[in-house]
Amino acid sequence: MLVVEECMTAQSTTPERKVRKRDADATRGRILAAAKTEFAKLGLAGARVDEIAERAGSNKRMIYHYFGGKEALFCAVLEEVYLDIRNAERALELDALPPRDAMERLVRFTWDYYLANPEFITLVNSANLHKGKHLEGADRLKLRQREFVDMVQRILDRGVESGVFRAGIDPIQLNITIAAIGYYYLTNRHTGGILFQRDYMGDAALEARLAFNIDTILRLISSED
Amino acid sequence: MLVVEECMTAQSTTPERKVRKRDADATRGRILAAAKTEFAKLGLAGARVDEIAERAGSNKRMIYHYFGGKEALFCAVLEEVYLDIRNAERALELDALPPRDAMERLVRFTWDYYLANPEFITLVNSANLHKGKHLEGADRLKLRQREFVDMVQRILDRGVESGVFRAGIDPIQLNITIAAIGYYYLTNRHTGGILFQRDYMGDAALEARLAFNIDTILRLISSED
Amino acid sequence: MLVVEECMTAQSTTPERKVRKRDADATRGRILAAAKTEFAKLGLAGARVDEIAERAGSNKRMIYHYFGGKEALFCAVLEEVYLDIRNAERALELDALPPRDAMERLVRFTWDYYLANPEFITLVNSANLHKGKHLEGADRLKLRQREFVDMVQRILDRGVESGVFRAGIDPIQLNITIAAIGYYYLTNRHTGGILFQRDYMGDAALEARLAFNIDTILRLISSED
Amino acid sequence: MLVVEECMTAQSTTPERKVRKRDADATRGRILAAAKTEFAKLGLAGARVDEIAERAGSNKRMIYHYFGGKEALFCAVLEEVYLDIRNAERALELDALPPRDAMERLVRFTWDYYLANPEFITLVNSANLHKGKHLEGADRLKLRQREFVDMVQRILDRGVESGVFRAGIDPIQLNITIAAIGYYYLTNRHTGGILFQRDYMGDAALEARLAFNIDTILRLISSED
DNA sequence: TATGAATGAGTGTTCATTCAT
DNA sequence: AATGAATGAACACTCATTCAT
Numbered sequence: 001m002l003v004v005e006e007c008m009t010a011q012s013t014t015p016e017r018k019v020r021k022r023d024a025d026a027t028r029g030r031i032l033a034a035a036k037t038e039f040a041k042l043g044l045a046g047a048r049v050d051e052i053a054e055r056a057g058s059n060k061r062m063i064y065h066y067f068g069g070k071e072a073l074f075c076a077v078l079e080e081v082y083l084d085i086r087n088a089e090r091a092l093e094l095d096a097l098p099p100r101d102a103m104e105r106l107v108r109f110t111w112d113y114y115l116a117n118p119e120f121i122t123l124v125n126s127a128n129l130h131k132g133k134h135l136e137g138a139d140r141l142k143l144r145q146r147e148f149v150d151m152v153q154r155i156l157d158r159g160v161e162s163g164v165f166r167a168g169i170d171p172i173q174l175n176i177t178i179a180a181i182g183y184y185y186l187t188n189r190h191t192g193g194i195l196f197q198r199d200y201m202g203d204a205a206l207e208a209r210l211a212f213n214i215d216t217i218l219r220l221i222s223s224e225d
Numbered sequence: 226m227l228v229v230e231e232c233m234t235a236q237s238t239t240p241e242r243k244v245r246k247r248d249a250d251a252t253r254g255r256i257l258a259a260a261k262t263e264f265a266k267l268g269l270a271g272a273r274v275d276e277i278a279e280r281a282g283s284n285k286r287m288i289y290h291y292f293g294g295k296e297a298l299f300c301a302v303l304e305e306v307y308l309d310i311r312n313a314e315r316a317l318e319l320d321a322l323p324p325r326d327a328m329e330r331l332v333r334f335t336w337d338y339y340l341a342n343p344e345f346i347t348l349v350n351s352a353n354l355h356k357g358k359h360l361e362g363a364d365r366l367k368l369r370q371r372e373f374v375d376m377v378q379r380i381l382d383r384g385v386e387s388g389v390f391r392a393g394i395d396p397i398q399l400n401i402t403i404a405a406i407g408y409y410y411l412t413n414r415h416t417g418g419i420l421f422q423r424d425y426m427g428d429a430a431l432e433a434r435l436a437f438n439i440d441t442i443l444r445l446i447s448s449e450d
Numbered sequence: 451m452l453v454v455e456e457c458m459t460a461q462s463t464t465p466e467r468k469v470r471k472r473d474a475d476a477t478r479g480r481i482l483a484a485a486k487t488e489f490a491k492l493g494l495a496g497a498r499v500d501e502i503a504e505r506a507g508s509n510k511r512m513i514y515h516y517f518g519g520k521e522a523l524f525c526a527v528l529e530e531v532y533l534d535i536r537n538a539e540r541a542l543e544l545d546a547l548p549p550r551d552a553m554e555r556l557v558r559f560t561w562d563y564y565l566a567n568p569e570f571i572t573l574v575n576s577a578n579l580h581k582g583k584h585l586e587g588a589d590r591l592k593l594r595q596r597e598f599v600d601m602v603q604r605i606l607d608r609g610v611e612s613g614v615f616r617a618g619i620d621p622i623q624l625n626i627t628i629a630a631i632g633y634y635y636l637t638n639r640h641t642g643g644i645l646f647q648r649d650y651m652g653d654a655a656l657e658a659r660l661a662f663n664i665d666t667i668l669r670l671i672s673s674e675d
Numbered sequence: 676m677l678v679v680e681e682c683m684t685a686q687s688t689t690p691e692r693k694v695r696k697r698d699a700d701a702t703r704g705r706i707l708a709a710a711k712t713e714f715a716k717l718g719l720a721g722a723r724v725d726e727i728a729e730r731a732g733s734n735k736r737m738i739y740h741y742f743g744g745k746e747a748l749f750c751a752v753l754e755e756v757y758l759d760i761r762n763a764e765r766a767l768e769l770d771a772l773p774p775r776d777a778m779e780r781l782v783r784f785t786w787d788y789y790l791a792n793p794e795f796i797t798l799v800n801s802a803n804l805h806k807g808k809h810l811e812g813a814d815r816l817k818l819r820q821r822e823f824v825d826m827v828q829r830i831l832d833r834g835v836e837s838g839v840f841r842a843g844i845d846p847i848q849l850n851i852t853i854a855a856i857g858y859y860y861l862t863n864r865h866t867g868g869i870l871f872q873r874d875y876m877g878d879a880a881l882e883a884r885l886a887f888n889i890d891t892i893l894r895l896i897s898s899e900d
Numbered sequence: 901t902a903t904g905a906a907t908g909a910g911t912g913t914t915c916a917t918t919c920a921t
Numbered sequence: 922a923a924t925g926a927a928t929g930a931a932c933a934c935t936c937a938t939t940c941a942t
Contacts, residue, residue: 024905043354046270049933059907060934070933082420124416125350129268132415145420172421173437180409181402188408190357191349195307195370196397212398219444249922274916284924285917295916474926493804496720499912509928510913520912532870574866575800579718582865595870622871623887630859631852638858640807641799645757645820646847662848669894699901724937734903735938745937906940914932921924 028066030056035063036077040119043126044074075134078127079141081120085113086144094151099159100218106152107217111182111210121187149175156221165221174221181213253291255281260288261302265344268351269299300359303352304366306345310338311369319376324384325443331377332442336407336435346412374400381446390446399446406438478516480506485513486527490569493576494524525584528577529591531570535563536594544601549609550668556602557667561632561660571637599625606671615671624671631663703741705731710738711752715794718801719749750809753802754816756795760788761819769826774834775893781827782892786857786885796862824850831896840896849896856888 034056038047049070053060067073092109094102114121127134135141152171159165185192189200199205259281263272274295278285292298317334319327339346352359360366377396384390410417414425424430484505488497499520503510517523542559544552564571577584585591602621609615635642639650649655709730713722724745728735742748767784769777789796802809810816827846834840860867864875874880 027905043268043270043351045268046354048931050931061907061936062905064934065905122354124413125354126268128413128415129271129347129350132419135416135419138419142420142422146422149421170433170437172423173434176410176417176434177406177437177441179413180405183413184405184409185401188349188353188404190353191360192401194357194360194363195367196374197367197371198397208395209398212395212402216402216441216445220441252922273914275914286924287922289917290922477926493718493720493801495718496804498910500910511915511928512926514913515926572804574863575804576718578863578865579721579797579800582869585866585869588869592870592872596872599871620883620887622873623884626860626867626884627856627887627891629863630855633863634855634859635851638799638803638854640803641810642851644807644810644813645817646824647817647821648847658845659848659851662845662852666852666891666895670891702901723935725935736903737901739938740901903942904940905942907936907938909936911935912933915928915930917928917930919925919927921926 027056027058027062031058031063031066031073032076032080035073036081036119036123039074039077039126040122043122044071044130071134074126075137078123078134079138081117081123082135082138082141083144085117085120086141086148088113089148090144090151094155099155099162100164102155103159103217103221104214106155107178107182107214108210110178111213114182114186115206118186121183125187159221160223164223166223169221174217177220178213178217181216182209185209252281252283252287256283256288256291256298257301257305260298261306261344261348264299264302264351265347268347269296269355296359299351300362303348303359304363306342306348307360307363307366308369310342310345311366311373313338314373315369315376319380324380324387325389327380328384328442328446329439331380332403332407332439333435335403336438339407339411340431343411346408350412384446385448388448391448394446399442402445403438403442406441407434410434477506477508477512481508481513481516481523482526482530485523486531486569486573489524489527489576490572493572494521494580521584524576525587528573528584529588531567531573532585532588532591533594535567535570536591536598538563539598540594540601544605549605549612550614552605553609553667553671554664556605557628557632557664558660560628561663564632564636565656568636571633575637609671610673614673616673619671624667627670628663628667631666632659635659702731702733702737706733706738706741706748707751707755710748711756711794711798714749714752714801715797718797719746719805746809749801750812753798753809754813756792756798757810757813757816758819760792760795761816761823763788764823765819765826769830774830774837775839777830778834778892778896779889781830782853782857782889783885785853786888789857789861790881793861796858800862834896835898838898841898844896849892852895853888853892856891857884860884 031052034052035047038052038055041047047070049060049063052073053063063070063073067076089106089109092105094105097105149171152175156165156169156171156174160167185200192198193200256277259277260272263277263280266272272295274285274288277298278288288295288298292301314334317330319330322330374396377400381390381394381396381399385392410425417423418425481502484502485497488502488505491497497520499510499513502523503513513520513523517526539556539559542555544556547555599621602625606615606619606621606624610617635650642648643650706727709727710722713727713730716722722745724735724738727748728738738745738748742751764781764784767780769780772780824846827850831840831844831846831849835842860875867873868875
């Protein structure tokens with residue numbers, strides 16, 4: 001049914017392209033943006049190709065022309081949003097900060113990014129509902145991810161060296177936990193809000209959660225309390 | 226489009242029902258079980274009423290007879306899985322354990338439950354994709370949830386009293402974090418596995434994550450390092 | 451793309467069916483008849499499922515319910531028309547006629563059948579355009595075909611015995627030729643009419659062709675001129 | 676819908692065209708060849724303009740430039756293949772052979788031509804499915820066809836004169852039959868192969884059929900057995 | 901001469917749901 | 922209580938054709 005290999009063809013246009021006849025790249029971009037919104041709101045199965053085309057101010061045929069199909073379009077969206085967050089993380093230049101500050105900055109950034117880009121969360125959830133199939137071809141991403149883990153490792157190493165962090169912390173476990181405590185709160189804010197009968201998204205609630213999360217991570221890695 | 230109110234009609238059959246309706250209840254139960262599997266695997270939009278009927282060994286018309294429609298069936302499934310986990314938590318009788326043991330037990334239970342009931346996670350994700358609409362009518366659940374928070378509060382209180390826990394910890398924030406560090410790891414295991422190029426589900430990996438999570442929570446609430 | 455195996459499921463309804471709830475068999479029959487007309491007129495690729503449904507006074511969904519799809523419907527149509535002609539041939543009871551009369555009767559019947567059932571010809575052409583794929587599962591047909599060849603063989607044998615036919619004539623080659631000289635004239639009547647600038651379908655032309663064909667076959671098999 | 680008149684514009688480029696237009700003619704030729712293959716394989720409705728353009732190593736727009744549209748392209752293809760076979764027949768120079776040899780040569784040639792050019796058969800079938808509409812404008816062809824019939828008439832006349840052939844044979848009926856017995860065997864080889872469960876295309880089978888056909892025609896026209 | 905971009909109408913197929921028994 | 926028949930709206934996807942360069 002799903003031809004995952006098609007995802008390989010969904011790479012963004014090559015940068016060498018100079019003359020943009022009739023704005024092909026712009027159309028492609030508008031479709032991608034519309035698809036991101038639509039897939040984020042309704043999931044892969046719930047999103048409608050018609051709606052994406054209309055939202056993009058284009059027409060259905062172009063989606064098939066540029067991306068090959070709905071699933072391949074989903075692949076392209078996924079790759080894009082993952083590249084976006086990894087690029088933003090890299091732009092933090094955490095290597096330039098003292099280790100404790102760097103770590104707090106990372107927790108704060110992760111939280112702020114999820115808040116500012118709520119589509120990221122639902123898209124990742126959709127990708128996982130489909131067992132990650134649509135991400136399998138994204139080799140560029142794996143490289144970026146490794147760079148990111150290395151950076152976190154460097155922060156940990158510097159912290160251990162300067163005595164503020166414990167030794168022996170797995171950077172991937174740490175990374176997962178940093179993401180988890182923000183991501184979970186936000187992705188489950190609706191059911192959580194109903195069941196706990198609590199405001200999740202007010203300013204005070206958000207600030208309280210961020211503070212709790214920073215505390216959680218710093219206590220986890222500190223050399224002493 | 227969505228008639229959330231239909232969810233009200235999706236309550237499980239009342240216990241007063243005569244015993245001769247055994248078959249009817251059995252059919253209802255098989256439909257509910259089939260729906261759980263199907264919605265968990267494909268989401269609300271991706272699941273097919275036909276497939277649910279077939280998997281239940283029943284026919285489509287019965288779904289409309291017992292539940293009113295696809296969305297109402299989804300409501301019933303959601304309520305059931307939430308009740309199941311809350312009941313299981315209550316059965317832990319954490320009040321009978323010393324506070325540190327009780328807390329470790331809770332972290333461990335939460336992790337094990339998610340592992341043993343993977344549908345729970347994808348169903349909750351689906352519920353949140355739809356902004357929790359399908360949970361709005363589930364009043365029985367809100368009560369249970371409150372009981373659960375109270376129990377965690379009691380553990381924290383006992384821990385503070387005996388000096389092993391810090392004071393001032395919000396039981397709901399703690400609860401969210403306990404869930405988060407297990408839930409996130411498991412729900413995003415596919416994309417995580419691909420991007421980190423790491424085994425998520427092997428025995429060693431699972432044990433390592435559980436240990437990391439217990440450590441995270443205990444460090445978070447301990448009165449000192 | 452084409453799942454030829456689906457054709458297997460396109461067998462006509464089992465005769466054991468007694469109670470016809472809401473006229474299921476009638477609907478099936480009307481769809482089959484409409485499909486025959488439509489496929490004959492426009493070919494497999496040219497025929498439209500919408501048009502078939504409308505012509506059948508039914509709706510598109512029923513086509514998929516009863517036949518599984520467009521191609522499977524084509525399989526069912528093909529099987530039906532082949533069974534029809536083989537049944538009609540069997541009804542001729544040629545075994546009861548003197549060999550020469552039987553053979554003339556067969557040539558005449560074949561010609562008349564093609565004239566009365568022009569869809570047969572275009573349907574067979576369509577089947578062959580697709581390399582016969584849609585006939586592969588029709589085992590019932592192969593049996594009938596064999597019975598038919600055996601009957602022709604018996605006529606030939608009786609003719610040889612009585613001295614009117616030559617010995618050594620292959621019944622299948624003869625059969626093919628009997629079909630060919632009628633079929634070709636009719637299937638290519640349009641291009642033939644244009645290129646030869648000749649009336650193909652007037653009464654006189656049809657009679658002349660039939661006479662020519664009978665003459666061709668009798669000269670081919672006669673023991674002497 | 677169908678604008679048959681467009682076929683008029685599909686004449687091949689006039690020879691007066693300057694030599695510098697070599698590329699243009701080459702493109703036109705490649706499109707025509709690709710179209711022949713594609714129409715032969717899938718019929719008029721089944722063939723895809725995109726596929727033809729790609730197969731021609733050209734682009735879709737050129738098809739519209741040179742031929743005007745899909746149907747007009749089909750007209751051009753049809754005219755070409757008919758001219759090809761008529762030219763090949765003329766090249767046989769049957770007037771130079773004794774009548775019996777000439778007739779056998781013609782049967783043999785027709786058979787060999789169909790075998791070597793299987794597209795001819797499916798294209799003619801497609802043309803007839805559409806009631807010959809696409810051939811209506813091809814006046815050049817009608818002339819050639821007449822020349823061909825005249826040639827067959829001359830062979831028959833010579834045969835009657837020399838006593839080897841019967842008198843009174845209609846050259847067009849004969850022509851049709853010569854074509855029929857080869858054409859039918861080949862066009863229906865797939866369904867025939869399945870229903871008769873017989874090899875149609877092996878060397879021995881082909882030779883046997885050719886021998887049978889020559890025998891059929893010679894017996895039909897011989898003055899005596 | 902040549903070409904990629906664009907499109908509207910349509911194409912086979914599937915859906916949740918209702919009807920009739 | 923249970924079920925096969927039926928449906929219309931929608932679905933992903935494709936088509937021949939025209940536009941702009």
